[in-house]
């Protein structure tokens with residue numbers, strides 16, 4: 209018995225020494241970080257056990273807990289990978305613009321089973337090639353056309369809200385709306401599918417996202433094992449298959465249409481056409497479907513959640529809502545909202561930007577350092593992960609006075625010069641920033657303007673501190689939020 213005990217202790221020591229030897233440069237660097245070593249790093253698990261100590265089941269609450277007791281920057285270990293966590297805009301600027309920091313951190317590997325070949329995860333040259341190609345789907349000429357589609361879709365939302373009045377789950381309701389907008393505006397797939405099928409693909413994408421979230425909070429579970437053996441995993445596999453079949457059907461129609469048209473506008477290709485174009489050399493049908501699903505996913509809960517948070521915040525701040533209403537009536541009045549109106553809806557845009565400041569839907573970014581990265585005061589060793597807490601940068605009192613106050617005037621044109629460029633990064637920044645920023649913003653702006661001119665929004669929440677947030681890739685409130693819509697009396 210004693211011998212076995214000695215053997216176990218010996219093995220553990222040998223294992224630990226080997227770990228220290230292999231990770232010496234990271235441990236040395238971590239030691240220099242202001243809030244460096246304050247908990248032991250264990251082989252294999254790294255510092256994952258802290259989640260248990262802190263009672264945090266997700267990255268955002270873990271960071272909030274560490275921030276309270278230690279502050280930024282700090283170190284974490286994801287298994288054997290060292291992670292440097294920062295909220296300093298100067299460091300953010302270096303990281304997001306560094307050509308050797310464009311690849312995603314190992315933290316994102318959990319999403320590979322679904323998005324392996326899509327732009328969000330591909331690396332180096334493949335990413336550069338995809339980025340150059342897909343950027344064409346976000347040209348201003350395409351955006352102009354989409355505004356018309358977004359506006360028509362927002363009119364359907366207005367009709368729906370007249371009867372729904374108080375969506376059971378405002379986040380889910382807005383996510384579904386955003387997925388449909390994407391399929392209408394960015395792929396044109398919906399014209400080949402029934403509205404039920406579009407709804408189904410949208411719902412599957414949202415369900416899959418929910419399940420991915422539960423997968424990510426279980427750090428030791430491999431996605432392959434999960435998909436093959438666990439009932440919830442088998443459900444995801446089945447849902448993925450169903451969504452694939454519907455998207456495949458839509459793609460088939462689109463392919464036929466493109467075959468029939470001997471030439472089509474080089475400048476006006478939508479995202480699906482670009483996916484098909486790219487697929488000519490590089491992607492088989494499955495990879496094209498994956499790419500389409502990624503775009504739908506990137507556009508759904510990001511834009512949907514932003515919309516939901518905006519409605520709730522407007523419901524909580526009646527005087528701000530009235531200012532939006534007045535602006536919309538002054539700029540647009542009762543006519544259709546067009547792309548010419550959007551630049552003039554300055555206050556409405558400021559409301560959306562302030563919502564995204566307080567509630568960045570993607571609250572963290574993770575990059576892998578493919579060489580030593582000089583951050584000015586320190587050099588992060590090659591192989592580390594840099595994690596940027598967008599959530600904390602955007603609530604830092606150093607850059608945002610009275611940070612928890614919902615104050616859209618911060619983003620009005622006359623105040624924009626006061627904003628540190630890298631302290632507002634809700635769409636990320638630098639080389640790998642959000643491709644859909646302009647599309648997302650436009651869709652949300654059109655929708656908010658149309659809803660506010662038709663409804664008074666109300667919410668019983670008193671302050672944003674009330675919201676308990678949870679996040680994996682995207683951030684949501686833990687509990688459903690109160691949000692009600694009552695038709696405005698037309699003057």
Ligand code: HEM
Pocket residue numbers: 327328329339390394503506507508510511514564569570572573574633634635636639640641642643644645647648649
């Ligand atoms: C309010 C809405 C949106 C927000 C807040 C948002 C935010 C972001 C953020 C923070 C990233 C960086 C993710 C990372 O590096 O880990 C990103 C990337 C991306 N977003 Fe968005 N996004 C929004 C809407 C959209 C829309 C509507 C689309 C497409 C139709 C889109 C497409 C993409 C793509 C393709 C990337 C990957 C870019 C690359 O890796 O090169 N996003 N987005």
